[in-house]
Amino acid sequence: MPIPRMSKIWMDGELVDWDDARIHVLTPSLHYGWAVFEGIRAYATDRGPAIFQHRAHIERLFTSAQVLTMEIPYSPDELMEATRELCRVNGQDSYYIRPLAYLGYGEMGLNPIPSQVRVMIAVWPWGAYLGDEGFTTGVRAKISSWQRMSPNVIPTGTKASGVYVNSSLAKVEAVRAGYDEAILLNAQGRVAEGTGENVFIVSDGVIVTPPTTEGVLRGVTREAVMDFARDADLPLVEAPLLRHDLYTADEAFFTGTAAEIVPIRAVDDRVIGPPGPITKQLRAIFTSVVRGREPKYDHMLDYVTQH
Numbered sequence: 001m002p003i004p005r006m007s008k009i010w011m012d013g014e015l016v017d018w019d020d021a022r023i024h025v026l027t028p029s030l031h032y033g034w035a036v037f038e039g040i041r042a043y044a045t046d047r048g049p050a051i052f053q054h055r056a057h058i059e060r061l062f063t064s065a066q067v068l069t070m071e072i073p074y075s076p077d078e079l080m081e082a083t084r085e086l087c088r089v090n091g092q093d094s095y096y097i098r099p100l101a102y103l104g105y106g107e108m109g110l111n112p113i114p115s116q117v118r119v120m121i122a123v124w125p126w127g128a129y130l131g132d133e134g135f136t137t138g139v140r141a142k143i144s145s146w147q148r149m150s151p152n153v154i155p156t157g158t159k160a161s162g163v164y165v166n167s168s169l170a171k172v173e174a175v176r177a178g179y180d181e182a183i184l185l186n187a188q189g190r191v192a193e194g195t196g197e198n199v200f201i202v203s204d205g206v207i208v209t210p211p212t213t214e215g216v217l218r219g220v221t222r223e224a225v226m227d228f229a230r231d232a233d234l235p236l237v238e239a240p241l242l243r244h245d246l247y248t249a250d251e252a253f254f255t256g257t258a259a260e261i262v263p264i265r266a267v268d269d270r271v272i273g274p275p276g277p278i279t280k281q282l283r284a285i286f287t288s289v290v291r292g293r294e295p296k297y298d299h300m301l302d303y304v305t306q307h
C-alpha cells in the first residue's frame with residue numbers, strides 16, 4: 001500500500017513540505033546501508049494522539065547510532081519534541097513514526113566517519129502491518145532458509161538499515177511461498193525472531209521468548225509485553241528455543257511496533273491453533289494501554305498535545 005501523503009516531514013530541524021523532502025542520489029547511506037532508524041507508533045486516545053514508549057525508541061535510536069559511530073547532532077529531547085510537533089501539524093489521530101539518521105551527501109566510500117549525519121522524521125497513518133484478520137485468526141509463519149545474521153557479522157541489536165536486507169530476503173521468501181511472515185533461526189540453529197517482530201511461545205502455561213543473546217533485537221514491544229506478563233503474574237522466562245518448540249507450542253505470537261501483538265496460528269504448516277488465552281490477555285492489556293485506558297501504564301504514553 002502506498003504511503004499516504006501528509007503535509008510535513010521534519011528534516012534537519014526544519015518542517016518541509018512532504019513533496020520537497022528529497023535527498024541527492026549520491027547520498028552514501030543509499031549505497032551502503034549505513035543509517036539507523038526507528039519504528040514508533042502514536043495511538044488515538046481520549047487526550048489526543050499518544051506516542052507509545054517514545055523515549056525507549058529514541059534511546060534505542062541513539063544506541064544504534066553509537067554502535068555505528070554516528071553522532072546524531074540533536075539531543076533525544078529535541079528529536080522527541082520534533083516528533084510531537086510533526087504529529088500535531090499533520091493533524092491525524094494515530095501515526096506510524098519513522099525517524100532515520102543517515103550520512104548526508106558530500107563524501108563517498110566505505111569510511112562513514114567524514115560524512116555528515118543528517119536526520120529526518122516522517123509520520124503517517126499505517127494500519128495493521130500483518131493484516132487486520134491476523135489479530136483474530138492468527139498468521140501463518142515459515143522458518144526461513146535465510147539465517148539471522150550473527151552479532152559479529154553485523155550488530156543485530158541495532159536498527160541499522162543494512163541489517164534489514166536480511167529481514168527483507170526472509171520476508172520475500174515467506175510471502176512468495178504463501179505465508180504471512182518468516183521466522184529466522186540464528187547461526188546456532190535456534191529461534192531468533194521474525195523479520196520485524198520478536199517471537200514468543202506459551203508452553204505448559206509458561207511464556208518463553210529468546211534472550212537478546214540469541215541475536216535478536218531488544219524489542220520495545222517485547223519489553224512492554226514482558227512487563228505486562230510479570231505484572232499479571234503470568235510465568236515468563238527468556239530461554240533459547242528450537243524450531244521444535246514452535247511446532248509444539250500451545251500458543252505463539254509476534255510482538256513489534258508495526259505488527260503489535262499478532263497470534264501465530266501455524267509454523268511450517270504445523271498447526272498451533274487459534275489465538276490462545278494468554279495471547280488474548282496480553283493483547284487486551286496492550287490495546288487498552290495504548291489507548292490510554294490503563295492509568296498504571298500511562299507513563300508509557302507521550303501525549304503529543306500536552307507539551
Ligand code: PMP
Binds near residue numbers: 219
Ligand atoms: N525484531 C526486528 C528485527 C525488528 O525490526 C523489530 C521492529 N523494530 C522488532 C524485532 C520488534 O521491535 P519493537 O517492538 O521495538 O518494534
